[in-house]
Amino acid sequence: MPTSVVIINVHGIGPHPTSRPLDPGEDQVWASIEQFERALDAAVGRDDVRITFDDGNASDVEIGLPRLLERGLKAHFFVLAGEFGQPGRLDVAGVRELLKAGMPVGSHGWAHRDWRRLSDAEAEQEIGEANRVIGEITGEPVTDVAIPFGSYDRVVLTRLRRAGMRRVYTSDGGAARPGEWLQARNSIGPDLDAAWIERVYNGKASPIVQARRIVARRVKRLRGAP
Ligand SMILES: [Zn+2]
Known part of the structure; x- marks a missing residue:
């Protein structure tokens, strides 16, 4: 297994979907x-490149x-348990299709809220209830989650640890170490081109960018009232 x-x-x-407005x-x-195909083609034959999907969009299965x-x-x-069957989103049949094709399914929460701003009741729905609903479909307990908007602080991480999560996927950018609890990810988007692939897939971020990322991750892990 690669170390990074x-x-x-x-x-x-x-x-863009016509059936629902895009989130901010x-x-x-x-x-x-x-762009998506370009990202996939560059991942073929690379055991050091992993792929995840967030938001449970209908395009997960269709495209x-x-x-x-x-x-x-x-x-x-990583799917949204509270959005199954909503316009433009996956339904339960779509999730089953992913599972049947051998794709692991984890949780992205319930309603795509910012997890830094949850009441205890909302946190129970976003983490506890979402995991139960998704676990009923997959047939096993949910152990992996992806944090909506990559928005976390100390409180969010404590809640996820208490819920027994084995892997937590962020949107911090840069490389990830396979055995670590927090897994940094790089979102593809309208700016994806050959230079983006070269920079992200081959870790060619400048030392300044890399240093900024390390500081940003430290701040995120520590911030938030205990
Ligand atoms: Zn999301």
Whole structure:
């Protein structure tokens, strides 16, 4: 197993949905089919590149899944338990299709809220209830979660530890170490081009960018009232 991996995170793919409004900032992580295919093609044959999907969009199954299968690639899908069957989103049948194709499914929470601003009751729904609903579909307890908007602090991490989560996926950018609890990811979006792939897949971020990321991660882990 490689000691360092790059995790590429996919949100919506293709034309923007007409059936629901995009969330704030979602247009920044919505990729065209060509960009998505480019990201996949660059991952073929690379055991140090992993792929995840967030948000449980209908495009996960309609566009993402067939193109993964064509290339013999696997991806981890993080779905929104409270959005199943909503316009533009996956339904339970879609989740089952992912599972049947051998794709692991984890939780992205309930309603795509910012987990830094949850009451205890909302946190129970976002983590506890979402995990129960998704676990009933997958047939096993949910152990992996992806944090909505990559927005976390000490309180969020404590809640996830208490819930027994084995892996927590962020959006911090840069490389990740396979055995670590927090897994940094890199979102693809409208800015994906050959230079983006070279920089992200081959870890060519400048030393200044790398240093900034390390500081930002430390701040996130520590901030928030105890
Ligand atoms: Zn999300």
